[in-house]
Amino acid sequence: MATVQQSIDVNVPVSTAYNQWTQFESFPEFMGGVESVVQQDSTHLHWTTKVAGQTREFDTVITEQEPDSRVAWSTQEGVEHAGSVTFEALGPDTTRVNVQFQWDPDSAVEKIGAFFGADDMQVRSDLKKFKEFIESRGTETGAWRGEVGSAPQAGEVFESGSEGTTGLGGTTGTGPGTGTGLGGAGGATGAGGGTTETGPVI
Numbered sequence: 001m002a003t004v005q006q007s008i009d010v011n012v013p014v015s016t017a018y019n020q021w022t023q024f025e026s027f028p029e030f031m032g033g034v035e036s037v038v039q040q041d042s043t044h045l046h047w048t049t050k051v052a053g054q055t056r057e058f059d060t061v062i063t064e065q066e067p068d069s070r071v072a073w074s075t076q077e078g079v080e081h082a083g084s085v086t087f088e089a090l091g092p093d094t095t096r097v098n099v100q101f102q103w104d105p106d107s108a109v110e111k112i113g114a115f116f117g118a119d120d121m122q123v124r125s126d127l128k129k130f131k132e133f134i135e136s137r138g139t140e141t142g143a144w145r146g147e148v149g150s151a152p153q154a155g156e157v158f159e160s161g162s163e164g165t166t167g168l169g170g171t172t173g174t175g176p177g178t179g180t181g182l183g184g185a186g187g188a189t190g191a192g193g194g195t196t197e198t199g200p201v202i
Contacts, residue, residue, distance in 0.1 A: 003044055003100075003101075003102050004083075004099070004100070004101055004102075004120055004123050005098075005099070006098075006099050007096055007097065007098045007099070007127075008118060008124075008127040008128065008130070008131055009090060009094055009095070009096050009097075009131075010094070010095050010096075010097060010130070011093060011094055011131075011135050012093065012094075012095060012097065012134050012135060012138070013089070013092060013093055014087050014088070014089040014095040015067075015068050016066050016095075016134065016139060016140050017087055017095040017097055017134060018067060018068045018069070018087045018088075018095075018138035019076070019142070019143035019144075019145075020130075020140040020141060021026045021087075021097075021133050021145060022065070022069055022071070022084060022142070022144040023036075023140065023141050023142045023143075024037050024039050025037050025038070025039055026077055026141055026142075029133055030052075030106045030125055030126055030130040030132075030133045031126050032046065032125065032129075033049050033050060033051045033122075034049055035048040035049060035050050035055070036048045036049075039134075040059075042062075042148070043061055043062040043063075043148055044057065044059060044060075044061055044062075045060050045061075045073075046058075046059050047059070047060065051067050053090045054090075055134070055175055058074045058075055058077075058081075059075065060073045060074065060075050060076065060081070061074060061075075061076055062148050063148070064149065065146070065147055065148035065193065067145050067146075067147065068087055069086065069087060070084060070085070070086045070087070071084065071085045072085075073083040074088055079139055081102070082101065082102055083099070083101025083102065084099075084100055084101070085097060085098065085099050085100075086098045086100075097127065097130070099123055099127065108146070117164035118126050121131060141192075154188055156179070164173065165187060
């Protein structure tokens, strides 16, 4: 089982950093290898990733969500992957974002990538892209302030936005929904020149 832990400080309030993380369909903006994320309901996401020319699709479930504090997830079947992102207010306009996840590489290339630290490098890179994304905007593209524990909150309804990112519980964002950029459910290490490439973190 491969384990990745990375942190970054972003110059936005903790609520802004957290709110952006609830906009799951915006993840391709800063997660490398993520082609798309489709939010099926308030806790279920369908992922399409492409790493080293290999396309994968898998589902994750949000297992825990506490506003301005924590988001946790796990895969339902197939790729074994679980993790969390926590948010720590360092000041009124500074937040530390901590990413931790574990996944089970299921191919020789992925195992080599994990062995040489490709996952850590990709997550570090993608966190930098998240920092650039949220700091350049200065505000989140949308937000969902509900909580998720062992089961979704009663009465929550998922609605899809007309342009770009979509929030949980019917809150829609306004930012674009595609782009490039955080890694982990699958990984690969490039041959020659030591280049590395990994898959999505969630």
